[in-house]
Amino acid sequence: MADAQRRQVFYELARRLRENVARGSPDQAEDVLPVLAGEYAAPAQYQREVEQIFERVPLLVALTCDLPDAGDFVTHTIVGRPLLIVRGDDGVARVFVNACRHRGAALTDAPYGSRRLFTCPYHAWSYDRQGCLKGVPDGETFGDLSDISGLIELPSDELAGAVFASLDAGAAFTAREWLGDSLVRSLEALRLDAMYPYRVTSTIASPNWKLAADGYLDGYHIGLLHRNTIGVRAINNRNTYDLFGPHVRIGFAGKGIYQVDERPEEEWELGEVMSLVHYIFPNVSISGGHKDTIQLSRLLPGPGVGESTTVQHQYFYEPMTDAMLARAEEKRQVYEQVVRDEDCATIFTINEALPAVAREHFVFGRNEPGNQAFHRTIRALTEVKA
Template sequence: MRRETHGELSERIFALIDGKTTDLAPEVYLNPVEGYTSPEKLEQEMRTLFRQYPLLMGMSCRIPEPGDYFTDDNTGVPMVVIRGDDGKVNAFVNVCTHRGARVLEGEGKAGRLISCPYHAWAFDRAGCLVKVPDAESFAGVDLETCGLTVLPCEERDGLIWVLPTPGGVIELDKDLNGLADELSSYGYDTYHHYETRTIRQKINWKGIMDTFLEPYHFAALHRDTVAPIFFANMCLFDGFGPHLREVFPRKTIEKMRDQPKSEWDAVTYSAIVYVLFPNTAFVMQADHVEIWRIFPVPGKPDESVTHLEFYIPEPVTSESARRHWDNNMDLVIRTVQEEDFPTGEGIQSGYHSGARSHVIYGRNEPALMHFERSVSEALDTAG
């Protein structure tokens, strides 16, 4: 984050603390429960939000060397993301152009030739078809056009983005609506991937996103875990197109008042959450980064899959460091699984009860409003 942004955000935080308030929306907002229960709405979201917007796939360090790859099936489009021999990150539909078999599974290191397990058609790391057993039997087929189907992909400033629609275009400066420069300032290209864990819950995917969109619940739900560390019901909110940024100040930020303004550091004394539309909560902590990638389950509006990726600034070189990061990750997982997600499952059940047609967002929950409006606007625009 640029030095001037640290100062600006810090001044706004101190104004909230002194005023015993939080950033406020102009008025309350009623959000229809249907968006959390309707199979038709979910199908529209899958078709629009998860096919027409660039998705953050993680940091570059997930695949640091040529041949390193991972697969992803969360959008309904089977994808493989691989670093090519030239160091460039490529993304393809994970479907062999012969008979449609998957060419790679899971994650790992691919050989220089990626051989389909079905009939051994082989592709290079750039997706080109380079070997066909008994090629004479395919006379009349232009095999040069039978490479893996390319997906738009861009790697920038240590982050990997993929658009799950062949033929689409990624324009990050435009797509990020003013956030590109701020994200580039953190030096993510030097981070290291520590671990990824996957959580499946009986909660609509937007219900999981909602977890990151207000601190109003800290005092009650997180009384003994989060509330002793962070100010409850207090955060900064800024929208960037459909994306948003929240700053949750730690109580220790009061110590910063005694420092020169030129040394104010919003990251050290806050958790900064970037919600990267449509489905990523990017949590910048003082000593690590959490990327929460949240997906619906096709046909099941009351289920979701969450991938938590932990990134750290230095590689782990000792058992004590490993214990430290294991404890950190365990604490995060334990908090959401024992507090947030059980509450969320109860909420999801309540949505299906028919007791309420809408839920109410207070003026102290502007990020919730911004996210839900962004979803609605995207769906309305797509038609």
């Protein structure tokens, strides 16, 4: 995507945010949405979310820049499914179950790296970068192996700098269908393929995964809960919300918006005027991309209904020099602290209150259309048919 087109995506949002600030209102939903508090705490509902959402829909499992070259890989586990995502010699990113075809040992426990061959630590079966079985020690003593050609591969597709996979081996999807053209354009503006990952991540204990997701979809708390930290330059509750099917883009107005009036658009300091979150359903938030960094947060549900893990990744548009590493580490610590001590500390109190309020309804306001869309999507995907 050309730079001029990228700028258009961001400046259009900046103009809308400016209008919202002038009008004194965020983009709004038609009505408020009540959500039964017990839906966050019910093990049966959680089970449906795992089976009917996480084990079915395409999940954003890596960014293109996590594995730029052949042999590059990343691993992580989602709803108990260990994944190995590898770029093949043909340039295709493939998603495998990280389990050896002999007796299931993990091929690697490294979170990232680069390999020519993946050799199982247990009995040293080896697989190439396309997942094909290449070597079996003392194979002539083993017996018939004709049924095993390689690792279990999951359906996947790479687009707009991100790799998507479904945990359902029989699923058929395309990333373009899953995202839609408008969201693809918006993600392309972030140039996710042109970034450099900072390999140190933060892992934060969080309560029920939907409570964690609610925080990422919500423009109504940034200037309040985070008033002394990441929200210090934010104008609260004047957000833009764009709903792309189940996915949501949220624009946040920055206080720099007060200064732009006299200046031509090319001189607007985008970083001061706005911030930006793309929430890719069901569990990935991509924050930033309109200036020099992004932060990707992955919400990993489970093992129980009241538990999840939030993993935060930092990416930069410049290679990781020593100076960048120091900056990245500083940023990592800031975001880890904010999410742990502000967001998670708060939502843990909700989690604790759930048994006492299970029969009551929480209410998502007209000014919370992102959260509303999220809960409507979950409802539609986990509906119990009579």
